[in-house]
Amino acid sequence: MFKVAVIGASGLLGRALADELAQQPGWQVAATAFSRPAPGRIALDIRDAQAVEQFVEREAPDALVIAAAERRPDVCEHDPALARALNVDAVRTLAAAANRRGAWTLSISTDYVFDGTHPPYQHDSVPAPLNAYGHSKLEGERALTESTDLGCVLRLPLLYGPIVSWAESAVTSLVPAIAASAAPAGQPAVMDAWAIRYPTFTPDVAFVIRQMLELHARGDAIRGIVQWSGDEPMNKYEIAVRLAEALQLDAHLTPQRTPTDATPRPHNCHLASTRLEALGIGRRTPFDTAIRQVLAAFPWRGAAQA
Known part of the structure; x- marks a missing residue:
């Protein structure tokens, strides 16, 4: 049995990912939600460090994917404390808890860590965010790498997919x-x-993450920073x-x-997806x-x- 915790499974990407992983034989998904609890989802406020610790200890996942975030640039601009709590501090708490259990952590980041003046951006290009959202996600990337040696950041651009509104x-x-x-x-x-922009389909991203998880399940986890993007x-x-x-x-x-x-x-x-493509990972609808x-x-x- 291979167990994956999907943090933020009620969101746009989280739902697509939970659906993708649920189809894998021999895999188990522990899906969390905060604002939209539902049957099959575990209520979790990722700002509550004790609750996070208890969740990771109880569920004991082999991998943890952080799809929860404050992703609205205008909200981040006007409420930087909320942006930090969700995009930085919660990532650090989750990654540290997963690290103590030996679980691989994948944290979702954004193309907005770059200023948009010299595309395409490689995974090792120097970030230069223009707004509070980009700054908070860049700090979240650093929080992950500081909290675990068994972690990976996946940067994504504008997402769309099956919606509830x-x-x-x-x-x-x-x-x-x-x-x-x-x-x-x-x-x-x-x-x-x-x-x-480079609109990217959430079921495609879920497929990419599943491929990354399969590598971890085989003992060949990806570390550092990777990127995935639509190409239109x-x-x-x-x-x-x-x-x-x-x-x-x-x-x-x-x-x-x-x-x-x-x-x-x-x-x-524009994010270059070359590191994942070199591993044979990817799908674009x-x-x-x-x-x-x-x-x-x-x-x-x-x-x-x-």
């Missing part, structure tokens, strides 16, 4: 505005056409155009060519194929009112 991903969060712009009296929706560059305006096509909506979209976000965001943080799967599984009619 439109707002859960920055990709699907565009749908209500797209739908409203297509209404008979709808106003054009202004979409950012400045920042270049697009800005939010281009994403919105493709969403409108998938939804068969005659949307009225206007590109915004200069940055307007109050929180600074990088221009292009084309964006148009994947987003249609997401939309087909989530009712979008009335999205303008959602």
Whole structure:
């Protein structure tokens, strides 16, 4: 029996990962959640060091994946204490507890540890975050490496996948505005056409993590920093155009060519996935194929009112 603890299994990535791992014969998943408890999920506040210690001691996982985080840049900017508690201190607590049990820890990080001026970024490129979110995730990377010798950081870009609400991903969060712009009296929706993103499908990431876990199960754990990314560059305006096509909506979209976000965001943080690819790890579902799967599984009619 190979046991994996998925921390934050109710989130966008955590659900995809828990689903992927549950299909593996001989594997057991200990899935935790905080804001969305459900049957089969263990309630855990990762800010509670004692609760974390008790969870790891009781479940005794062979590996632990930290998919819980505060990932909203604007929230991190305005509440740096919350960002530190979830993205730094909790990572340190979890990694240290796992290390005491000899469990491998995988912590999820972000392309926002880079400033976006010199892509593509390798796993050993020098980080230079522009905002509080990027800073907190970079500190979280360091917290992991300081807490365990049996750990790995996986940096990821913009994620999308099966959702429980439109707002859960920055990709699907565009749908209500797209739908409203297509209404008979709808106003054009202004979409950012400045920042270049690489939307990455959560079931693909889950597949990648499962492959990494298989290496650990065979005694060949990956350490240090690795990165995974979709390979289709697009800005939010281009994403919105493709969403409108998938939804068969005659949307009225206007590109915004200069940055307007109050929180600074990088221009292009393309992550090179070469370290994982060299190990034969990876899977990429084309964006148009994947987003249609997401939309087909989530009712979008009335999205303008959602």
